[in-house]
Amino acid sequence: MITRRSAVSALLATPVLVSRVSAQAAALPVVATFSILGDLVRQVGGDRVAVTSLVGPDGDAHSYSPTPADARALAAARVIFANGLGFEGWMTRLVRSSGSRAQQVTVSSGVTPLKAEGGHSHGHGHGHSHGANDPHAWQDVANAKLYVKAIADGLAAADAANAGAYAARAQAYTAELDVLDKEIRARIGAVPRDQRRILTTHDAFAYFARAYEVDFLALRGVSSEAEPSPREIGAVIRQIRDRKVRALFMENISDPRAIQRIAAETGARIGGKLYSDALSPADGPAATYAAMMRHNAGQIAGALVQG
Ligand SMILES: [Zn+2]
Known part of the structure; x- marks a missing residue:
């Protein structure tokens, strides 16, 4: 001292x-x-x-x-x-x-x-809107x-x-x-449209999906609070197989374990970590808004192109 x-x-x-x-x-x-x-x-x-x-x-x-x-x-x-x-x-x-x-x-x-979607992922039967807005x-x-x-x-x-x-x-x-914005469009644009399907932890990317034409599935709704139930995880696993989701992503604000379990069970690859609701620390890859968006687009495009 x-x-x-x-x-x-x-x-x-x-x-x-x-x-x-x-x-x-x-x-x-x-x-x-x-x-x-x-x-x-x-x-x-x-x-x-x-x-x-x-x-x-x-x-x-x-x-x-x-x-x-x-x-x-x-x-x-x-x-x-x-x-x-x-x-x-x-x-x-x-x-x-x-x-x-x-x-x-x-x-x-x-x-x-x-x-807000209301359900935990798009189109697997849980979709019911609470009339709330998606904040992301x-x-x-x-x-x-x-x-x-x-x-x-x-x-x-x-x-x-x-x-x-x-x-x-x-x-x-x-x-x-x-x-x-142009850079992100160029990165994502290099991936064929029908291959742009990924899964994230919570439903934080609907605005990204609409702007840059990537299909996101999510384990949870727009709020990260609720843990997915085994039944919901089962439904997501079926979706990954049916819809040929090419990569799974962890998020910096979420516990990675559910995603890791789903990856093990489906054989889908973990494409990396996305920054959804918070920046990285100053020495990380997403220390500013622009760095975060660049990092996310690079991770997504990289995982999809390899796949
Ligand atoms: Zn969020």
Whole structure:
């Protein structure tokens, strides 16, 4: 402890760190509910914002339990960014209990939502819609562009002096997203359409499926909470055989064991790991939104082409 504290005071004495501390103090404190959204806010806000992401890398926002530190971050925030579409069911209560009076921005407000499937996979007899929306809109880059617009508007409303800078960064990043979208289309487009069938743990890829024309089956519904029953796993195994699913994917936020069991039983190959609802840690392959989308498209195309 003593060693660490003296190392910190030594660092504090250097002019570099002092200037960084003062820059941070001037930055607009904002909160994003999960890591993917945190990255998008950072892309638009740059050094002018200090972003706290409540659900961190590899975290599951569907079943998150907020901490006292989250309430403190909300109380200190000037803007709170949430996905919406029912993704963060724990947010309303958390914001209320934090006493926060920050401006709240629901970044999916411009998105045309897809309805949640309700069942645990497409078309095996369980499909019944609860009328709920599918929250995973960020899996289509076109929707991420709408998120970016909402973020720029939200930051400008809270920090009018820097509105021009936020708009400029949003515009530059949107151009990057256009390139990313084309790259994903090229990667997936290299796989014959009738071979694009894969299975994931939870139903997080309906927006990706629609945008990039890949058929996804999922073990669970749009919320990752419920464990699949043996009967449901049996139904999925039959589907994999009937529909010639070519690869199974684990997810960074989900327990891989059910997928591994199904792979062993069907002989289907595990194509790798997809990042659905959270980024990887900074040293992982999906540390930003763009890296995540590139990684997922590469994993999917790679597994299908080999198959
Ligand atoms: Zn999800």
